Amino acid sequence: MDEQLTFEFEQRPTIKGFPELRWTGKRPYRSTQYYPAQLRETYGKEQNGWINKLFWGDNLQVMSHLLKEFRGQIDLIYIDPPFDSKADYKRKIEVKGVGKTVSDSSSFEEKQYGDIWTNDEYLQFMYERFILMRELLSEKGCIYVHCDWHKVHHLRCLLDEVFGTGNFVNEIVWHYADYMQGNATTSLPRKHDTILFYSKTPKYYYSRVKVPLDKPVKRNRVVWNGKTKSLEVARDENGKIIYDEFTDRFLDSVWEEDVLNIGQTSVTRKTSSENLNYPTQKPKRILELIIEASSQPGDIVFDCFMGSGTTQAVAMKLGRRFIGADINLGAIQTTIKRLLAVAKELEPTKPVTHETIQSQFSMVAEDPAHYLAAASAGGNTELSAAERSKVIDFLKSKGMDTSALEEDVKYTGFEVYNVNNYDFFRNPVEARDLLISALEIQPFPQSDVWDGELDGRMVKIMPVNRIATKADLKELLANLPYKTYEKRKEENPNQPVERITIVCMGHEPDLKGALEQELSDYKVDIQIVDILRDKKDLQLKRDSEAEIVREGDKLVIRAFYPMNLMQKLSLQKEYVEDWRQLVDSIMIDWNYDGVVMQPTVTDVPGKNEMVKGIYDIPESFGTIKVKITDLLSESLEVEVR
Numbered sequence: 155m156d157e158q159l160t161f162e163f164e165q166r167p168t169i170k171g172f173p174e175l176r177w178t179g180k181r182p183y184r185s186t187q188y189y190p191a192q193l194r195e196t197y198g199k200e201q202n203g204w205i206n207k208l209f210w211g212d213n214l215q216v217m218s219h220l221l222k223e224f225r226g227q228i229d230l231i232y233i234d235p236p237f238d239s240k241a242d243y244k245r246k247i248e249v250k251g252v253g254k255t256v257s258d259s260s261s262f263e264e265k266q267y268g269d270i271w272t273n274d275e276y277l278q279f280m281y282e283r284f285i286l287m288r289e290l291l292s293e294k295g296c297i298y299v300h301c302d303w304h305k306v307h308h309l310r311c312l313l314d315e316v317f318g319t320g321n322f323v324n325e326i327v328w329h330y331a332d333y334m335q336g337n338a339t340t341s342l343p344r345k346h347d348t349i350l351f352y353s354k355t356p357k358y359y360y361s362r363v364k365v366p367l368d369k370p371v372k373r374n375r376v377v378w379n380g381k382t383k384s385l386e387v388a389r390d391e392n393g394k395i396i397y398d399e400f401t402d403r404f405l406d407s408v409w410e411e412d413v414l415n416i417g418q419t420s421v422t423r424k425t426s427s428e429n430l431n432y433p434t435q436k437p438k439r440i441l442e443l444i445i446e447a448s449s450q451p452g453d454i455v456f457d458c459f460m461g462s463g464t465t466q467a468v469a470m471k472l473g474r475r476f477i478g479a480d481i482n483l484g485a486i487q488t489t490i491k492r493l494l495a496v497a498k499e500l501e502p503t504k505p506v507t508h509e510t511i512q513s514q515f516s517m518v519a520e521d522p523a524h525y526l527a528a529a530s531a532g533g534n535t536e537l538s539a540a541e542r543s544k545v546i547d548f549l550k551s552k553g554m555d556t557s558a559l560e561e562d563v564k565y566t567g568f569e570v571y572n573v574n575n576y577d578f579f580r581n582p583v584e585a586r587d588l589l590i591s592a593l594e595i596q597p598f599p600q601s602d603v604w605d606g607e608l609d610g611r612m613v614k615i616m617p618v619n620r621i622a623t624k625a626d627l628k629e630l631l632a633n634l635p636y637k638t639y640e641k642r643k644e645e646n647p648n649q650p651v652e653r654i655t656i657v658c659m660g661h662e663p664d665l666k667g668a669l670e671q672e673l674s675d676y677k678v679d680i681q682i683v684d685i686l687r688d689k690k691d692l693q694l695k696r697d698s699e700a701e702i703v704r705e706g707d708k709l710v711i712r713a714f715y716p717m718n719l720m721q722k723l724s725l726q727k728e729y730v731e732d733w734r735q736l737v738d739s740i741m742i743d744w745n746y747d748g749v750v751m752q753p754t755v756t757d758v759p760g761k762n763e764m765v766k767g768i769y770d771i772p773e774s775f776g777t778i779k780v781k782i783t784d785l786l787s788e789s790l791e792v793e794v795r
Contacts, residue, residue: 159188161221163285172319175311177274179625183282188222189215189660191571195741195781196752197490198497198567202452202543206466206493206565209479210486211573213458214621215660216479217286219573228290228477229359229453231297232444232465234436235283237304238276239269243433245484247785249728250735250764262722264786266433266484277308278625283458284316290456291354296323296448299350300436302420306348317352323360324351328440329410330420347420349444363405363447365413372397405443414439432462432488441468449474451563463489466568467496475565487787490570491739491758497566574660585618589657589685603633611653611681621660624668631672639676650679657683698790702780709742709769709778709794716784734764738783744772746779746793753781 162185168174191209199205209216244263271279287297297317301309314322326349375388375396388396405413414437422428422435429435441464449455451473457465460480466489469476480486586605590597595606595613605615614630616622639651656665666682701712714733723729730736742755757765771778778794 159222161186161188161218161225161289163289166315166318169319172314174315175277175308177277179274179278179628180281181278181623181625183285186214186218186221186286189219189574191216191219191573193569193571193750195490195570196567196750197494197570197756200567201563201565204475204565206470206475206568207477207571208460208466208486208489208568209477209571209573210481210483211479212481212621212659213479214282214286215573216458217283217290220290220477221286224454224477225289226292227454228456229292229295230445230449230455230474231287231291231295232300232441232455232457233287233298233459234300234434234457234461235280235459236269236271236276237302238271238273239302239304242268242270245433246431248431248761249723249730249785250737250759250762251730251732262728264722267482273308275625276305277312278623280305280309281312281316284312287456287458288316288354293355293357294359295354296358296360297352297354298326298444298448299352300347300440301350302347303344306350310350313350313352317354321353321355322351323353323358324407325349326351327408328414329408331411349440359448359450361447361450363443364402365405365443366402366415367400371400373400374398405447409440409443413443430462430488430492432485435462436464438464438468441465442472445469445472445474460489461485463492467492470496470564470566471500473562473564484787486570487738487783487789493566493568494756494758500564500566586615589615589618593657593683603630603635605657608655611655611679613655613657616656616658616661618659621662622656622658622665623662624665627665627669627672631669634673643676647677649677651676653679653681655681655683657685659685698782698784698788700780700782700790700792702792702794704771704794707771709771709780711740711767711780711782714782714784714790716786716788716790718788719784719786722786732764734767736784737765738785738787740765740767740783741781742769743779744775746777748777751779751781751791 163183165182165184191211196205209219243266245266246261247264248261291297297313299309299313310325328347328349329345330347331345375398376385377388378384379386390396416426416437416439421433422430422437426437428438445455445465445468453474455465455469455474455476456478457476458479460466460478461482462485463478466476466478470493478489480489589595590606593608593613595608597606598604603614604612606613616626634652642649642651654669656669658665661682661684662668666680669680670678698714698716698718700714703710703712711733714737716736719736739759740755740757741751741753742757743751743753744755746752755769757769759765780792780794781789782792783789
């Protein structure tokens with residue numbers, strides 16, 4: 155029933171004096187449908203009834219899914235969307251255990267995502283997503299859009315149209331270091347990004363943030379003179395000017411080195427301790443300033459161009475709840491690893507035990523219904539977050555000081571979802587080739603029109619990083635062989651001039667009808683294959699293999715063969731001696747329920763370290779689920795009974 159749910163959006167009226175941005179193929183975005191999501195993995199536990207959420211999939215579908223529960227509930231959105239930089243971004247893949255390989259080479263580059271757009275396609279893409287973000291924001295909510303010179307002028311116009319010119323708050327200039335500026339010989343060196351700051355309503359939340367100065371500054375003290383009704387320089391009884399020394403200042407709209415103190419270029423430097431080897435990663439200091447300025451502890455922060463998970467990591471540290479999304483599998487895996495590390499860092503340093511509670515607060519014995527329920531584990535066992543909360547509530551009801559027990563709430567647990575069965579793509583960058591293989595399409599490498607042929611039908615694979623729209627049909631329509639169609643029509647007027655199969659990952663309503671209308675002069679047999687709806691059980695071949703056995707009370711991984719990764723290494727004559735050199739992480743759930751993996755073992759080694767490969771099996775275990783993720787972010791999941 156939920157899949158039929160539709161959400162409609164209010165359209166802002168055109169305002170005299172404020173022009174709207176126009177582009178070829180601009181389509182109003184008035185509604186969207188609900189897209190289902192599948193919970194795949196859970197890390198950690200709920201805190202105060204909340205657990206953070208990560209989504210793998212097209213963010214248009216992710217946000218359409220979120221509307222059901224979170225419409226008007228998100229307090230802060232930060233996005234670092236595509237810049238239309240006309241570049242393909244790659245990630246350096248390094249084999250673990252440098253020096254253990256036969257050749258001198260121990261790394262290669264793997265494409266993560268492309269940032270090459272036509273202008274019209276880009277504008278429609280961002281326009282639709284801005285509308286959904288507006289719908290998700292709360293009345294006090296704000297949005298920060300990180301961009302650069304490529305599209306800042308267009309994005310400003312789009313945001314004016316979607317959010318209203320009256321809700322423009324500020325334009326932030328991030329002035330960064332540029333160690334290559336000497337290469338700019340034909341123009342001024344580019345040394346800044348722009349962050350556009352909008353609110354949903356005039357009631358938005360904002361808190362002034364102070365930033366440290368490089369060195370203390372002395373300024374004249376200024377006071378108000380009631381007689382002259384003006385500000386004056388303060389003086390002491392001897393008439394000498396009074397000076398105040400300042401070590402900080404309020405944050406303004408220009409973020410330079412004294413604000414960030416990070417010494418960064420336009421992305422996180424490779425030499426920085428923050429660097430996660432992810433393309434276009436932004437420094438966490440930028441997110442700290444934004445989150446502190448425009449949200450409060452416990453607020454929901456959202457980033458649907460998540461990348462390396464900087465927004466989510468900072469939100470977790472600052473006690474905010476968060477939701478993240480990305481279409482790139484590498485981004486999901488990078489973020490999971492990063493959040494697990496942050497969660498471990500935030501673990502309480504001084505655990506509260508039942509023994510300490512009983513010794514410090516004798517009054518708990520007066521109400522066993524409250525305390526003994528929390529103390530059911532008995533002895534010197536550490537209190538869980540839920541138990542700690544229960545005890546604090548009881549002690550407060552007795553009028554007792556509980557400050558020693560209270561800590562800043564940190565929301566460290568998170569869930570990982572796929573939207574619309576998106577998980578059959580191991581790497582969306584390779585989606586076209588994967589679909590051709592999975593659907594057994596005969597490819598046409600040289601064709602400008604068709605991707606291949608299947609059962610006598612011409613196949614066109616639509617963009618796989620989003621749902622197919624009527625605008626996507628324009629390229630196809632522009633390249634069809636109309637002269638051939640005229641000839642076929644004349645020769646066989648009762649037969650279709652072409653049999654067409656459109657393969658897509660979700661699509662706008664009546665996509666088939668729109669294509670038929672455009673080709674109404676001809677008889678055309680059109681078939682839409684929506685791999686998200688019509689082929690929910692479609693599974694791409696997973697070549698990876700592993701040998702996993704139980705040896706007494708140990709779970710032993712003897713071997714792991716990630717075929718795609720091994721093929722790439724073999725092409726450059728790179729061979730490894732230990733399968734662990736190819737592994738990014740290992741997760742183990744000792745009691746897998748058959749639906750959602752809840753790892754209690756998270757073997758995520760450092761950059762030059764390797765996974766253990768041997769693990770102690772607990773006394774109480776059931777079906778064991780093992781997830782092995784290789785250096786390409788591709789995973790093999792195996793059940794061990």
